[in-house]
Amino acid sequence: MGERVLSKKDLNIKLKELKTDLGVFKDIEVSVGRIYDETWTEPLGPTPYPSITDLREWDFKILQRYKPFYMPFCDVCCLCTFGKCDLTGDKRGACGLDMAAQQSRIVLLACCIGAATHVAHARHLVEYLMEKNGRNSPLDVGGFNVDVEAPVIRLVCGIRPKTLKDLEDALDWCEGEVTNLLAVTHTGQEGSNLDFESKVLHAGMVDHVGLEIADIAQISAFNFPKADPYAPLAEIGWGTVDVTKPVILVIGHNVPSAVGIIDCLMDRGLDNTVEVVGICCTAHDMIRYSPQTTKIVGPISWQLRFIRSGLADLIVVDEQCIRADALVEAIKVKAPVIASSPQNCLGLKNRTKSPVKEIVSDLVEGKALGALILDPEKVGEVAVETVLAVAPKRKKFKIIPETEELIAASQKCTQCNECIRACPNNQPLPEAVKAAAVGDLNPLAEILETCVGCARCDSACPIDLPLHSFMVKAGEKSLAEEKFKIRVGRGAIQDVEIREVGGPIVLGEIPGVVALVGCANYPHGGKEVAEIAEEFALRKYIVIASGCAAMSIAMVKDDEGKTLYEKYPGSFNAGGIINVGSCVSNAHIAGVAIKIASIFAKRRLRGNYEEIADYVLNRVGAVGVAWGAMSQKAASIASGFWRLGIPVIVGPHGSKYRRMLLGRKDKTEDWTVYDARTGDQVYVGPTPEHLFTTAETKEEAIVMIAKLCMRANDTTKGRAIKLTHYIDLHKRLYGIMPDDVHLFVRSRADIPITMKTEVLTILEKKKWTERKIPDPTLLPRLIRTRRG
């Protein structure tokens, strides 16, 4: 028998009309303490709904090993009117804060922004879906294949949500924690950099709860693929867009308004008449909803090029990662804009309560350049009616110059270098414009291949040359050839899949899980992400992807014209390449690690964070890679992985997050764990060496991934497999044996058979001695027998 649990939150009942013997009552609202059946018999762990200090001890343990390396982006603090304060070196600001604490404070601010964004997104979705489908609408992320439906929420909050309304408690907690964390950043609060860092980790954990709430709510309510390894393939790429039709472009992360559009088209039988295409995560979620009728244009960096090309007749934006000048750019191509999120109103008049016909008329006649509509169904109606009327008038009006105009404009370039000095990737724009001036557009086209679409070059040009548009013109042929397939985001991983691979992962026989996530702020374009994915899929790691990275993986073809999603299975198994979905689907990646501890190892989840994180850190060889990480959301997602014991590698631009969490393999004392069998302290080598680091190049990232998959618990067979990959990749990409191999060999049985001679030579040189393989833990309370 389960126990009945009184939830912390009150239940609100609203009745429009109640007829009784006493009379008719209208608009009654009753609030009572919420009681719901709680049949979950798993005992509650020590930290359900943890406060900002409840997991501080765990944080300090990992921060002791992975110490912050601060790389200040700025020498001053300008957050209060005491300042600006110069914090250079050992100086302190007027409030007493030093540079280390200031940097960790800024990281905390970034993570609060990220967590708040995901939590607000989740709140919006849950409230919208409760209103649409009812508060008791069931959560279903995988039917009978998924019993652990919300691993992050179970672990962190200690509840097992069954319906949409059950998510409210978790949401309330998230919102409270984000508020507490943000308060910490006020002047005169926290003074210790390590306590700031602990709170950074807390923000990340809150973020992951927010992610999970958002995705399980939308999977359930919109009937997205439910943990489906065979989720269908959908189209991605500029060239897949049928530009002979009216085109609606959606941009952002919060899908209800896109769903409103798709539903309206379906209801009116217009789904073959109008193209609905998307950029960024709304596009991911849109194809999860309707893979046959919608398409993805590309990742975040495709926004400006697509808008300026004039191919979109109407642009609908929701929230997150949308260019702030989307409206300005849309006006230039005469495309109306509908803003559909309270988070992103763009200065537009709120037309939510206006009649549809009136809004449509204003947009079509140009009386309004856009409209704010905070009702997804109304967005659908307005968008469909507007695009049908606007498209024939616009005639795909664009602001991309013709070749002759481009050449003539390029001849005005003074070679002042302001464009290259503004370019984040130092692309040789002056030379490319010089070539364009004599009719050679190829250098501009080449730059577009790796352009992140920021258009800082445009802004920097003192004679206002639209350099980004120049690149789009130069690269128009290759843009039109962008026709790829992406596997629709499958959502969660099935429990049965975890049962099959949990053992091989924990024992090291599947050498690792590589999660390719995040934004598209790449140093050399998205192809590198696809190369990393294929390298590890071929080596029988499990590759799991989300967000813009999952799109970039799709946007490369082999010689036979196949994309990676067509070549590799979507199942969570060795050699699979899995797209879980949008940014909020990152929860399923954390969920995999948690479910391995729960389903495979039978560890208790419920409010038992520290033990599970200890398990993951020491046993689950997973590594996150955010090759183009850009946003504050990426920071908070990463910090959720750090607290859970999963290392994250960012691309070179990620160094601008200004703080890494680095291990020191040369410090033997940092790498001891308890042997849970005996209580002995045992050296386990740098496994994993870092919790957060930047890789300078793709090659470095590949070698680093293989290395960071090693865990203290690896069996000898598993360690030998992992070492084989690490050494092989190191030799191929660095041209030399790794100089730290002796730190990872614990016994002769760890040595890869085919590399025995080479490895033994190093071991001898390093005076290596054999050491034991413990049952590793950082938590003294998990020691089963104490010596003495």
Added chain:
Amino acid sequence: MSLKAEPWQTAEIAGPKKAFLILKPDVVVAMVKRAKRPLLVVGHLAAEAGSEYDNLIEYAIRMSKATGVPVVATAHTVKAFLQVGFQPAAHMSAMDIGNRLQDASWMGLDGLGPYDLALFTGLPYYMEFVILSALKHFSPSLTTMSLDRYYTPHATWSFPNLKIADWRESFEIIVNKLEGT
């Protein structure tokens, strides 16, 4: 190009403390000669054939051979050194060498003591920018020098923004003088 202390990437403004300008190659020569424990960090751009960084591997090797300055190759740059028969003193990630250099108790690659001069070249501008910032703030006894052709304000010393030809000429002079030719 400007001989002012102006960051190459326009928005990467640092300060109040900014790098001194290296207006003559002799400054580098003098600093390297004066240093008791110098170190040269070479990033992956040095390994990009056909780029503006052509010859950087060669310059680094000549500097090292002439002065004994140990070379740390970051990322996969070690491969380019090995291909021309030169074994760097170490290869490690840019983050790792930055992290070690900011640790005053680190006894160096050879265990003989902390470095007093760290020269950087061949890293992406923005990465070098933040690593040098870490060293400026947390490693007060270390002098840093950017040998790239862009003004890098967080270094102790940096070239101004230079044309490729001027930069190569400067490097040539530095290496020749260190070689005593």
